[in-house]
Amino acid sequence: MKIAILGTRGIPNYHGGFEQFAENFSIYLVEKGHQTYVYNSSLHPFKGDKYRGVSIIHCKDYEDKLNTAGQFIYDLNCIKDARNRDFDIILQLGYTSSSIWYRLLPKKTIIITNMDGLEWKRSKYSKPVRTFLKYAEYLAVKSSDYLISDSPGIQAYIRTKYDVDSKFIAYGSNPINNVDESILNNYSLIKYEYNMLIARLEPENNIEVILDGVEKSNSIKPFVVIGKYDTNSFGNYIFNKFRNSKKIIFLGGIYNQNHLNVMRWFSNLYFHGHTVGGTNPSLLEAMASNCLIVAHNNSFNKFILGSDGFYFENKNEVALCIESLNKKNHVEKIKNNKNKITNNFSWNYINQSYLDFFKQCTVQRT
Secondary structure, three states: OEEEEEOOOOOOOOOOHHHHHHHHHHHHHHHOOOEEEEEEEOOOOOOOOEEOOEEEEEEOOOHHHHOHHHHHHHHHHHHHHHOOOOOOEEEEEOOOOOHHHHHHOOOOOEEEEEOOOOHHHOOOOOHHHHHHHHHHHHHHHHHOOEEEEOOHHHHHHHHHHHOOOOEEOOOOEOOOOOOOHHHHHHHOOOOOOOEEEEOOOOHHHOHHHHHHHHHHOOOOOOEEEEOOOOOOHHHHHHHHHHOOOOOEEEEEOOOOHHHHHHHHHOOOOEEEOOOOOOOOHHHHHHHHOOOOEEEEOOHHHHHHHHHHOEEEOOHHHHHHHHHHOOHHHOHHHHHHHHHHHHHHHEHHHHHHHHHHHHHHHHHHHO
8 A cells, every 4th residue: 555644743753642653653564565655844853755664755844933823834735745646545643733624635545534632622722722623623523534543532532522433543652671771870860769751841731730749749859851841831831930949850852762761661650641632652651661650530541551550630649649659569560551561552563453444444445
């Protein structure tokens, strides 16, 4: 098959979950003998035409000049280019800035959309923007031939809201088994003597609640925050609020997966505050890296962790977890989560699930 992936900043991953998935899945498709194309923003640092066998199509992106409006133009440029490529399948990752251009999608190509999380629930958006996002969601459902949901919660929502079925396929990760402790020296960290989080610094990820809990706790363990804090107003707010803390260390964005794996592996507690979305990639990566996880108490996180995590809803509960939990006392939970990655969320399993679904879609179309 000739397959294109739209909706990301591009590969290799320098941004987030969809980019990480696009990188893994596109390489997998090439290895299985399929012609595979990934659309890259012109702002992406990788400028080559091939990445590990994947064809890269560079499209003009004005996000650096027009902010969010630039994303809409970038998606338009990608869709216009795709009209001339004769793809068998276009996989759209998300719909926020692409679904308004649905009339321009090629008619003969199978359009499959991963519906991502419930974007209109994100608290960072104003009421008019949330209204638009609900409309964009509707357009994505209407214009796609097939839908993918990354959690049963999203799948049930789409079925109830639109009376449309979607295929449940989670995100993936791979178990981490060997790490280099010396990498901690780059960040002046001592194994098992720090807690941490990795996230975009956005309100719905409960960053402020977690860090308020850190400050409230009696623990003197350092708390490491990994995520860009200088690219949005909330990130700047969080950084300025806690920049003088004696416990909290802001490391900014780190995209070296080996370094992230090491820091997760040797953390005492790993906090996951995400509330919007389905199978969050950073949660799976924490499970794969022997983390003891303290997650926000919601259905998405509980579906993945079940009884193998601890949960919080406010700063007091965060503080209590920090003061009372020690990784060495919960080896079974850590082992169970790692087994889930091997059995249910490995990249090979997830990639094959996508490819099997693609084959089903092509058979149904003919």
